[in-house]
Amino acid sequence: MSAAPRRSDRTSRSDRTSRSDNSRRSDSTRAAILAAARERFATDGYERATIRAIAADASIDPSMVMRYYGSKEKLFATAADFDLHLPDLSQVPREQIATTLVGHFLKVWEGDETLQALLRAGATNESAAQRMREIFGTQLGPTVASIVADPGEAGTRAGLLATQMLGFALCRYVLRLPPVVSLRQEEAVAWLAPTVQRYLTSDTASS
Amino acid sequence: MSAAPRRSDRTSRSDRTSRSDNSRRSDSTRAAILAAARERFATDGYERATIRAIAADASIDPSMVMRYYGSKEKLFATAADFDLHLPDLSQVPREQIATTLVGHFLKVWEGDETLQALLRAGATNESAAQRMREIFGTQLGPTVASIVADPGEAGTRAGLLATQMLGFALCRYVLRLPPVVSLRQEEAVAWLAPTVQRYLTSDTASS
Incomplete structure (x- = not known):
């Protein structure tokens, strides 16, 4: 003592x-x-x-x-220092934006197991969840803001995009729901792209 | 010895x-x-x-x-013994199925914090992930099978539905992305229902 x-x-x-x-x-x-x-x-x-x-x-x-x-x-x-390497969407024809984005996300998720680890960690650990909010805010947010008609809606639209893309990653790589695991990459893009297109560009929620 | x-x-x-x-x-x-x-x-x-x-x-x-x-x-x-209490969709008019389902899911998620806990646990623990696959297989699967035109597509359609609804829950309750947290319940239904409708009833992936 x-x-x-x-x-x-x-x-x-x-x-x-x-x-x-x-x-x-x-x-x-x-x-x-x-x-x-x-x-x-x-x-x-x-x-x-x-x-x-x-x-x-x-x-x-x-x-x-x-x-x-x-x-x-x-x-x-x-340590996680993720760059999603999001494409410059202002150079992409409007009707191909969603297909480009969804395809890009799938490639990132398939190629980088640390992003899957961050998703798993983010579900139970506040530091990792905070890191995911930062990635969302500093990378996805501005990318979506660069292409939406009304900048005031960019946050909501980016959030909806996140619910679909993170939900797909959760079901395919983490929970491993069999029918989601067995979707081929091009099938996944064909199903998800119209959803993302609507979240980014539809006039109103229900249109 | x-x-x-x-x-x-x-x-x-x-x-x-x-x-x-x-x-x-x-x-x-x-x-x-x-x-x-x-x-x-x-x-x-x-x-x-x-x-x-x-x-x-x-x-x-x-x-x-x-x-x-x-x-x-x-x-x-x-111990988790979740009954999602899914509505009998065969009694719901076709064009209201998605709105009914999405509204029901949001009520379940808002009302039962143990389901949120199961999602968090499922992200890092294989027993909990297995439990989520069981809930998916024994409750969501049959409900979706009861309303889709081609029973052979029920698994894929239920899986896509799961990617959107679990992704919404993940972003709103677990990762707490600000714009997803701040969506009012009726806004969420208005945004998500057309997605779910398409996953359940569209003829092909890209239609």
Whole structure:
């Protein structure tokens, strides 16, 4: 019990230089962890990437990873740096926008298992859900805003688009409902594109 | 190391009656746990219901709950006994089927937080995902089969319906995308019903 005050005394004697050294060390440790995490998650996938392996890659103790990031899910949500690479829709003929978008989304989901991992993590972890809201707000939102007639409706239309595309991803890759898993990619595009087209361009909800 | 054979010897001496007593005790313990879990999850909701409280309600040790069910998520998936109370669509005029279904789903989702918990659990836990596939197969599947023109297409059409309705639930209740959260219920029905109508009744994917 007497050790705590002594440690605290010692800390208060530490000079400005060593404090800023500590802070720099902490920043560079975090950066090393994030860099290692990004590479591990990309290479091994979310499930197989372990805190232990990430710590080893960053040459630090696993307990430090937990101290800085709390859990694998939170580390993942912080490291996840997804660029959906959405196409420039202003260059796409109006009647092909939905087909282009749906096809693009399916390619992204099939090609990047970390996006599936983010969806799974987002369902139970608030940091990951927050990351999905950011992706929605900074990438999907502006893309939809660039093509809708009334910018005031861009948020709602982007939200509806998200309900359909994330719902498809949920049923196909996460819950694995058999008839959704067995749809061929071109069938999926043929079914989903008219839905997305309506969400983006119909005059009113029920038209 | 020598204890194992001795225990095994002792077990082999136990008579038929005590074995079946054990098995009956185990069955009744499981039943007591499930009954307590159903009540706790319904009363307290998934997040607040604890293994400790469920064990206390069933008058057994929490370690026994974990021994029988492994985790709170698995216990929940086993206890979850959802009846979607889908309406008899054969009695609904054809052009009102989608509006009726979408309105019904929204009421179910808004009224039962355990269904939201099942969706969250299903994203990360295979037992819960399996439970969602069962609900899909035994409740949504037959309902859709009762109204589609070609029974061979019922699975695909029910799957597409699921992608939209589960995707809406995911974005509104779990990920909480702002524009989806802020949709009024009647706006949601107006946007989603034409999608569902098309998935259930359109002649071909792209019509």
